[in-house]
Amino acid sequence: MAELRKGQGLRQSMAWLHTWSGLLVCWVLFLVFCGGTASYVKDEITLWMKPELHARLGGDISAATTSQAAEGAIAFLREQAPNAERWFINLPDDRRSTTTVSWLRQPRPEDAGKGNRARLEMRTLDAVTGTPVPGARETRGGEFLYRLHFDLHYMSAIWARWIIGFCTMFMLVAILSGVITHRRIFADFFTFRSRKGPRSWLDAHNATAVLALPFHLMITYTGLVTLLFMYMPWGMQAVYQGDPKRFDAELGLRAPRVQAAGVPAPLAPVGPMLAQAIARWDGVAPARISVERPNDANAIVTMTRDAGHSLSSLRPTVVFAGTTGAFKETFGDDPGNASATRGVMVGLHVAHFAPPLLRALFFASGLAGCLMVATGALLWAVKTRQSHARTIAATGRTPFGLRLVEALNLGVIAGLPIAFASYFWANRLVPVGIAQRPDMEIRMFFTAWAIAALVAQIRPTRGMWRVLLGTGAVLFAGLPLLNALTGTAHLGVTLLHGPAVLAGFDLTVLAIGLGLGAAAWWLGRPRPAARGAGASARTGAMGEAS
Incomplete structure (x- = not known):
């Protein structure tokens, strides 16, 4: 203990902790950093992966009104997926010139054990006509890379998120212990000794770590916050008796799910509902529309406001009765302090608020994170081989x-x-x-x-x-x-x-x-x-x- 009270003893202890907390999970973290970095430009990646859309980008992406795009998408889904459990519509915005629709089809025998991802179908529609873009290829685009960094693939999403959360906690420990370990960390940032074996790898590791240190701390901590209630569910379980849907509804996170009535009923026109939502939001259009149990008597239509450049990930939501179009309730208009704080942290992590130049900075910081993890893993191997x-x-x-x-x-x-x-x-x-x-x-x-x-x-x-x-x-x-x-x-x-x-x-x-x-x-x-x-x-x- 006497030695630990001296600065050198503490740094040596932190060096051991930094080495092993980083090494044991570094390969998973490298995948997470690569996928997460690509997520900052996932819409742009998806656009590149759909070359059939490139010739259409010269025109005005707002040529279709929000109402026109929404009604065209509803008409398409009514024809192509009348029996789906849910419809999802992503409307055009300044990063997307087309309407993207997806739906959760009814389960098939071959879907057993695969989760909802296997049942999700997606199409790209012309925002003006509401019809599929001629020849447009089907692709997950940047969405696959985004999901990869926290859902992995070929395994249960719940297990994947537990694995990622475990590795992220190790990452947080590695960052904090690394700051304590390197007494001259900022001075060493300006030092690089070439062809010096482990010393050179340590210099490279320090430089890439310090270059974006605030980003690394933010992205790691907020990554844990995004799945806070999965990792620490005890309070929610005690108060809500294990009913996370009611908790989400009261917190304003999402509208409650509904069960099908089994009584066919046509969906009301979406235009009047859209007008009501826009009026409530002082002229701001929705970014996303979802329909729960379409063509059923219990159907509900949920519209989520475009967040624009708001720092928070919380977006006000309006819910309508699907068969009548009558207003039912709103969510997220006035979140509590704790919910608002979490919304800002999640917003910082996903960076939907960021304009192009800031997203480019986030992307560059993510690449620095990839290099930080890679140089740390290589440093251990080089030092160990030397010893x-x-x-x-x-x-x-x-x-x-x-x-x-x-x-x-x-x-x-x-x-x-x-x-x-x-x-x-x-x-x-x-x-x-x-x-x-x-x-x-x-x-x-x-x-x-x-x-x-x-x-x-x-x-x-x-x-x-x-x-x-x-x-x-x-x-x-x-x-x-x-x-x-x-x-x-x-x-x-x-x-x-x-x-x-x-x-x-x-x-x-x-x-x-x-x-x-x-x-x-x-x-x-x-x-x-x-x-x-x-x-x-x-x-x-x-x-x-x-």
């Missing part, structure tokens, strides 16, 4: 734990970029009219990642780092060329005439490809002459940072 250098040189064998970490580092850090790029390539190469097309794109993501991870387990060497990083570089840097060959809005057009979001996507993936290529090139440079018994033991790790 075992004499044993490895004498026996020619790498300890199992070290080899496992090096293989996981290679499979995740170099493999995930291949998976992301493969997802985008699959979007353009999979035939447009094929059945279950979105699932094929997602399957390509995980297939590419699985192959990279398998290769990494078999041969986690410096040469394999070059191969996988080079593959990711080619795939990412080739996306602008792929866009030019499979669409009309290539860089030769978008740089001069817009739209800027498509040019931004191509330039971003090109920059990522060049960055991966630079890393692969650097790994191929001749290394300094071997010094000491441990020099030959570095071949399995990334080696010295330049």
Whole structure:
């Protein structure tokens, strides 16, 4: 205890805590940071992945009125999904020129155990005509990457969120202990010693961590807050006797769910309901409309206001009786202090309020987070290999734990970029009219990642780092060329005439490809002459940072 009271003892304790709280979950966190970073531009990613819409972007995206877009979507859903449990309509806005509709179809035998995700159907509609955009491909687009960072895939969403929450808590501990550990953390931010082995990796880790430290703290803590009531449900269970729907309704989070009456009844016209909602919100239009139990006597229509640039994620909601169009109730107009505070924290996390430049800053901070996690994992491997250098040189064998970490580092850090790029390539190469097309794109993501991870387990060497990083570089840097060959809005057009979001996507993936290529090139440079018994033991790790 006496030693711990001295500053050095505390920092040494925090160094141990920082190392292991970061290492044990770093590979999951890398996936979370990559998916979460992509989520800031998920609408732009979805737009790029629907090249059939690109030719329509030159016109005025507000050419269709909100009422026109809503009525067209309702007409489409009434015809295509009359027996669905729920309808969802996302109306056009400044980031989306089309209407997106989705519905939860009735369960089928093959859906057993798959949850609601397997039953969700989605279409893109022309906002003016209310009909599907001709030839528009089905794709999950950026929504898949958004869901991936907290729902994972191929597993129960509840279990996935518990896993992500567990890893996020470790991340928070790692950040706080890292700040305590590094006494000169801000001074070291301006220091980078190249080709110094672990010292260079520590400098890189410090720089990427401090560069966006406020963002890292905010995004980690608010990530836990988004699922607060799942992780800490005891108060809600005690007061509401385990009825989360009633709790959500009273808190103003969402309208209560209703059971089908089993009595067919037509849905009332949506136009008058829309007018009432807009009048209540002083002219602000809704961003989303949902219909619970459509074409049933118990149907309700819920309209959620466009949040605009509000910091809070809480959006006022108006509920109408589906068969009569009569006003029923509102939610979220005047949230309590605790609810409003949580709404701001969730709003900070999802950043829907952010204008383009601020979202670009969030995106850059997310990339810094990816690099922070990656350099931390590589730092542990390089330091551990150096400490075992004499044993490895004498026996020619790498300890199992070290080899496992090096293989996981290679499979995740170099493999995930291949998976992301493969997802985008699959979007353009999979035939447009094929059945279950979105699932094929997602399957390509995980297939590419699985192959990279398998290769990494078999041969986690410096040469394999070059191969996988080079593959990711080619795939990412080739996306602008792929866009030019499979669409009309290539860089030769978008740089001069817009739209800027498509040019931004191509330039971003090109920059990522060049960055991966630079890393692969650097790994191929001749290394300094071997010094000491441990020099030959570095071949399995990334080696010295330049």
